[in-house]
Amino acid sequence: MVNMAELGGIARAKRGFDQTENWIFDLDNTLYPASCRLFDQIDVKMAAFIMELLKVDHAEARRLQKGFLYEHGTTLRGLMMEYGVQPAEFLSFVHDIDHSAITANEELGRALRQLPGRRFIFTNGTVQHAENVMARIGILDCFDDIFDIEAADYLPKPHIESYHAMLKRHGIEAERSAMFEDISRNLEPCHRLGMTTVLITSSDNEDSAAIASRTGLGPDAPHIDHVTDNLPEFLAQLLELRRSGQAAG
Numbered sequence: 001m002v003n004m005a006e007l008g009g010i011a012r013a014k015r016g017f018d019q020t021e022n023w024i025f026d027l028d029n030t031l032y033p034a035s036c037r038l039f040d041q042i043d044v045k046m047a048a049f050i051m052e053l054l055k056v057d058h059a060e061a062r063r064l065q066k067g068f069l070y071e072h073g074t075t076l077r078g079l080m081m082e083y084g085v086q087p088a089e090f091l092s093f094v095h096d097i098d099h100s101a102i103t104a105n106e107e108l109g110r111a112l113r114q115l116p117g118r119r120f121i122f123t124n125g126t127v128q129h130a131e132n133v134m135a136r137i138g139i140l141d142c143f144d145d146i147f148d149i150e151a152a153d154y155l156p157k158p159h160i161e162s163y164h165a166m167l168k169r170h171g172i173e174a175e176r177s178a179m180f181e182d183i184s185r186n187l188e189p190c191h192r193l194g195m196t197t198v199l200i201t202s203s204d205n206e207d208s209a210a211i212a213s214r215t216g217l218g219p220d221a222p223h224i225d226h227v228t229d230n231l232p233e234f235l236a237q238l239l240e241l242r243r244s245g246q247a248a249g
Contacts, residue, residue, distance in 0.1 A: 014225040015196040021117030022177035027130050029182040032102050034202040041097040046075050073156035074124050095129040102136035111235035112142040121146040124156040157186040183208050184217040191223035198226045
């Protein structure tokens with residue numbers, strides 16, 4: 001599903017891409033499809049970390065893990081705030097996973113390389129995890145920088161201070177930027193700052209669905225400008241519309 005009507009500004013007054021010169025992408029379940037289930041491995045590792053740390057069973061660890069995600073933005077933030085966990089050990093443990101589930105995506109690489117202006121990754125994960133993912137996809141050369149959880153001083157999306165820090169670090173003008181993200185809640189601060197927002201959807205993305213259910217912020221939220229379940233196709237069509245002068249919105 002590619003919302004091309006909104007790309008042309010036909011539907012309700014949504015922001016377009018005619019002035020976009022900064023292209024900002026989340027990493028997990030955004031640059032690769034949720035269907036590859038890579039994040040499931042991280043989920044397992046997070047639960048194992050909590051089980052060992054708090055001496056609880058798996059069911060309780062999972063309950064705590066998802067509670068931290070919903071309330072604090074990430075499991076790590078919840079562990080830091082409520083149990084004083086140091087981030088380095090946690091991040092090293094949970095990102096020690098098998099990335100082979102991710103395959104190369106030449107179509108995505110071609111589209112990213114054609115985007116005019118600068119391209120960034122803004123992730124609640126680490127630079128190392130991002131680089132591992134990018135290498136598998138074949139897009140290591142496509143981005144100007146990675147703004148990770150360490151750069152955000154471990155304050156994750158959707159805390160707006162992290163968005164301000166990301167923009168400041170790279171001298172980015174929000175009104176000339178677009179953000180691509182798989183969790184609707186994380187796009188609300190982008191919209192407030194003036195960015196064009198694109199939500200990447202998937203029936204395999206259980207965390208996104210759960211957060212949307214709890215917050216009421218789903219694909220139809222007023223801060224969502226565009227929705228797609230196929231990022232490479234969306235970018236290719238966006239580029240075609242932009243070339244023909246129809247990507248205003």
